[in-house]
Amino acid sequence: MDKVKVLEKYLPPEAAPLIGRWIDYFKCEFKISRNRGTKFGDYRAPYQGKGHRISVNYDLNPYAFLVTTVHEFAHLHTFNEHKHKAKPHGTEWKHNFKKMMQPFFEKDIFPPDVKHAIISYLNNPAASSCSDLTLYRSLRKYDAPKEDIHTVEKLPIHALFKLKDGRIFRREEKLRKRYKCTEIATRRVYLFSPVAEVEVVND
Ligand SMILES: [Zn+2]
Numbered sequence: 001m002d003k004v005k006v007l008e009k010y011l012p013p014e015a016a017p018l019i020g021r022w023i024d025y026f027k028c029e030f031k032i033s034r035n036r037g038t039k040f041g042d043y044r045a046p047y048q049g050k051g052h053r054i055s056v057n058y059d060l061n062p063y064a065f066l067v068t069t070v071h072e073f074a075h076l077h078t079f080n081e082h083k084h085k086a087k088p089h090g091t092e093w094k095h096n097f098k099k100m101m102q103p104f105f106e107k108d109i110f111p112p113d114v115k116h117a118i119i120s121y122l123n124n125p126a127a128s129s130c131s132d133l134t135l136y137r138s139l140r141k142y143d144a145p146k147e148d149i150h151t152v153e154k155l156p157i158h159a160l161f162k163l164k165d166g167r168i169f170r171r172e173e174k175l176r177k178r179y180k181c182t183e184i185a186t187r188r189v190y191l192f193s194p195v196a197e198v199e200v201v202n203d
Contacts, residue, residue, distance in 0.1 A: 006032075011069070012062045012109045019069055026076055031055040041068040043075035045084075052076050063114050064139040070100050098122050113138050136195055152179050153194035160184070161198035168201055 003023065007016035010032060023030045033042075033055040041056040054072040056065055074097035078086050086092040101118065104110070110118065117138040155161060155171045161181075162168050169190070172180040178191040192198075 010056075010058065010060075010062065010065045012066060014107050015062075015066050015104055015109055018103055019066075022073055026052055026073070026080075028052040028054055028073075028076060032058045035059050040064065041072045043072040043079075045076075045079045052079070061139065061142040061144070063110060063142050066104065066109070067118065067135075067139065070104070071097060074100050094122070111142075114142070133195060140195070148199050149197050150200055151194065152181070152192045152196045152198060155198070155200070160201040162201050163198060169198075 004016045004020040035057045044053040077096045078093045117135040121135040159171050168184045169181040181192050
């Protein structure tokens with residue numbers, strides 16, 4: 001099947017032709033990958049005869065898929081310009097990410113709240129992939145609703161929840177940025193990110 005046709009299933013359709021051209025222009029192997037839980041996407045620099053490789057999780061909503069794709073292409077472009085001399089999310093990468101985001105802003109692809117979150121993310125010197133909670137939350141709003149999956153911050157205090165590995169926790173009070181949660185089986189206390197995805201347990 002035509003590359004752009006495939007990309008249109010994952011991206012906002014107006015964004016697909018340009019991403020298709022980048023794949024050709026940068027001679028990049030672009031893979032739509034299974035969900036890896038800890039990351040949305042990945043860039044690998046040329047190594048042992050292999051060229052540039054980018055992969056993006058298949059289950060992101062179209063806006064999150066586009067932001068992640070541009071994020072990874074900014075790594076590729078930064079590698080071409082600076083090889084391993086530039087830091088992964090340093091000033092060179094940020095400059096390229098900003099520049100490569102422009103054509104999609106010009107096409108008015110993003111809803112206003114997402115656009116606003118991306119712009120403040122671009123202006124935040126500490127920005128990296130998903131450490132920006134405002135950007136992450138505004139992208140998440142466009143996900144199809146998942147049953148029984150909630151984020152820790154949405155749970156009432158003392159609610160029980162389960163992780164993918166089956167361990168059960170109780171949500172306790174919020175410390176500065178994270179939530180204290182007690183593992184029921186061991187009574188050990190862990191700190192959870194407010195946007196960690198958990199399954200609600202009905203007791
Ligand atoms: Zn990155």
